[in-house]
Amino acid sequence: MKQFIFTGVLGIALLASCNHSSSESHAHAQDEAHAPHGGANEIVLHPHQAQAAGVEVSTIQTDTFRQVIPTGGQILAAQGDERTAVATVSGVVSFAGKQVVEGMPVSAGSSLFILSSKHMADGDPVEKARIDYETARKEYERMQALVADRIVSRKAFEQARQAYEQARISYEALSGGQSGQGQTVTAPIGGHIKTLLVKEGDYVQVGQPLATITRGEKLYLRAHVSEKYYADLPRIASANFGTPYDNKMYSLEQLDGHLLSYGKASGAESGYRVPVTFEFNAPKEGGIVPGAYVEVYLLGAPREGIIALPHAALTEEQGAYFVYRQLDEECYEKQPVELGADDGLRVEIRSGVQAGDRIVTRGAYQVKLAGATSAIPPHTHEH
Numbered sequence: 001m002k003q004f005i006f007t008g009v010l011g012i013a014l015l016a017s018c019n020h021s022s023s024e025s026h027a028h029a030q031d032e033a034h035a036p037h038g039g040a041n042e043i044v045l046h047p048h049q050a051q052a053a054g055v056e057v058s059t060i061q062t063d064t065f066r067q068v069i070p071t072g073g074q075i076l077a078a079q080g081d082e083r084t085a086v087a088t089v090s091g092v093v094s095f096a097g098k099q100v101v102e103g104m105p106v107s108a109g110s111s112l113f114i115l116s117s118k119h120m121a122d123g124d125p126v127e128k129a130r131i132d133y134e135t136a137r138k139e140y141e142r143m144q145a146l147v148a149d150r151i152v153s154r155k156a157f158e159q160a161r162q163a164y165e166q167a168r169i170s171y172e173a174l175s176g177g178q179s180g181q182g183q184t185v186t187a188p189i190g191g192h193i194k195t196l197l198v199k200e201g202d203y204v205q206v207g208q209p210l211a212t213i214t215r216g217e218k219l220y221l222r223a224h225v226s227e228k229y230y231a232d233l234p235r236i237a238s239a240n241f242g243t244p245y246d247n248k249m250y251s252l253e254q255l256d257g258h259l260l261s262y263g264k265a266s267g268a269e270s271g272y273r274v275p276v277t278f279e280f281n282a283p284k285e286g287g288i289v290p291g292a293y294v295e296v297y298l299l300g301a302p303r304e305g306i307i308a309l310p311h312a313a314l315t316e317e318q319g320a321y322f323v324y325r326q327l328d329e330e331c332y333e334k335q336p337v338e339l340g341a342d343d344g345l346r347v348e349i350r351s352g353v354q355a356g357d358r359i360v361t362r363g364a365y366q367v368k369l370a371g372a373t374s375a376i377p378p379h380t381h382e383h
Contacts, residue, residue, distance in 0.1 A: 043324070043332045043371040050330075055363035057326045062355050065308045065348055066237075067300035068341040069229050073241065077290045078218035078279055083188040085211045087204040091115035091182060094200050101196065106213060108190040113198075113210055116182035133164075133171035140164035191215040194290065214290065219282050220260075221252065223296040224273040227266045235300040236262065239278060240344035242295040243288065249344050250288070255280040297344040307353055308346040313361045314339075315368045323349075324367045326358040332367050 045055065096111035106112065140160045147157040195212040198204060221241055225233065237259060242249045252258075257280030266274045276298065282288055314337075315322050325333045340348030353359060360367050 041334055042327065043334070043367060044330055045332060045367060045370050046330050050363070050367075053363050053366040055366055056361055057358050058361045060307060060309070060353055060355060060357050060359050062305045062307055064302045064304055065306035065341070065346070066302050066343065067232070067235070068343045069225060069232060069236070069298040069300060070342070071223050071225050071296050071298065073221055073223035073276075073294055073296040075241075075288055075290050075292050075294060076220040076222055077194070077214050077216075078220050081216070081218045082194065082212060082214040084209045085112055085185055085188060085213060087113075087115055087206055087208045087210055088185060089115050089117060089183045090205050091117040091203070093198050093202045093204055093210070094182075096184060100193065100211070102193050105192045106187040106190065108187055110187045111184050112187055113185040114182045115185060115204065118182070129167070129171040133167040136160070136164040136167035185210060187213055189213055189215060216282050216286075216290075219280055219288060219290060221257070221278040221280065221294070221296070223276040223278075223298060224271070225262075225276055225298065227272050227274055230266075230274055232300055233262045233274065233276065236276060236298050238299045239276075240297045240299065242344055243292060244294070245289070245292065246287065248287065250283075251345060252278055252280050255283065257281070295344070297342070299343060306340075307349045307355065309349055309353070309359065310346055310361055313359055313364055314347065315364050322368075323353060324360040324364055324371075325353075326360065332360065332371075334368075334371055 045053075092115065094114045094116065096114050100112055140163070143152050143157045143160045146152045147154060191213050193211050194214045197209050197211055204210065221239060223239065238252045238257065240249055240251050257278050260277045260279050262276040263274040266272050309323065313323050315324075321337050321339055323335050323337050325335050327333050335352050337352030338350040340350045342348070
């Protein structure tokens with residue numbers, strides 16, 4: 001009994017020459033410059049195997065492709081989308097809840113910190129403000145009864161009223177957040193805590209930042225462009241950027257992004273780079289971290305009649321790049337290409353692909369593996 005064993009890669013590949021005589025439709029699909037059918041460069045991948053491997057094929061047409069300026073940049077929180085909770089009195093910090101940690105969601109007006117001034121040398125600021133208020137109120141009411149009889153001057157009465165109003169405003173501002181434990185500091189906006197600037201037990205002064213809260217709805221992309229591209233900046237309209245922590249590429253056009261401004265000067269302090277700033281909507285599912293440094297592709301003037309392919313269509317071997325052209329329903333051909341500009345999502349193809357070619361735009365690696373498969377000579381076992 002003989003057993004014939006054939007080994008394939010990923011269980012989907014079969015290397016063989018294609019039988020093209022069964023269909024006349026193959027001839028008109030290929031340009032005369034393409035390799036003839038049935039050559040050693042051809043790969044057989046049956047339709048059901050291609051589908052199982054996630055292979056997708058598209059008919060390529062010329063399209064608009066923009067001038068690209070590759071550079072680096074940073075994601076920043078948009079102005080107005082971020083607020084800071086500050087200490088309203090001096091005191092020792094304790095958390096209003098069980099814990100306050102970075103990343104936790106908060107709602108506007110929710111309690112974050114309690115500042116206690118008990119047993120401090122300066123005393124409780126709220127109690128001091130109450131005493132000042134009561135004293136100023138009594139003096140104001142006393143003068144109010146005397147000014148009509150001209151026992152006190154109008155000027156002295158106005159000074160007393162001014163002192164009373166100031167004491168009242170100060171006391172009302174402090175007493176609004178007062179509790180039995182101390183002064184409560186609340187979240188100025190809803191969102192999540194971006195940065196926690198204190199820990200329990202810290203002593204803080206009035207106005208000291210305690211935490212930064214961000215809504216996460218709007219973000220800035222700030223690109224840092226070499227000054228040699230300064231003349232091209234007026235034509236910049238959009239950008240694509242990639243995050244290093246998940247290798248995902250984003251398009252500002254898909255995030256409703258728009259250009260805010262670009263710098264009008266550069267210098268040594270900026271590394272001779274000009275800032276270009278965009279605003280965009282943060283994805284609802286998250287994934288973009290404010291503060292992260294990103295790879296940026298600035299998009300400038302449009303260029304018509306360009307053939308461009310997604311990154312997934314390309315494979316690389318020793319510095320050379322290839323795509324896979326579909327010859328018929330189950331046959332593919334490996335095709336070297338020359339690359340041009342890269343906008344992060346698509347790559348300009350200068351040569352190797354023509355309009356009308358059917359190119360593998362997804363699953364090219366699986367087709368490459370199929371092409372790398374070689375038939376192992378049959379191994380027999382005699383019984």
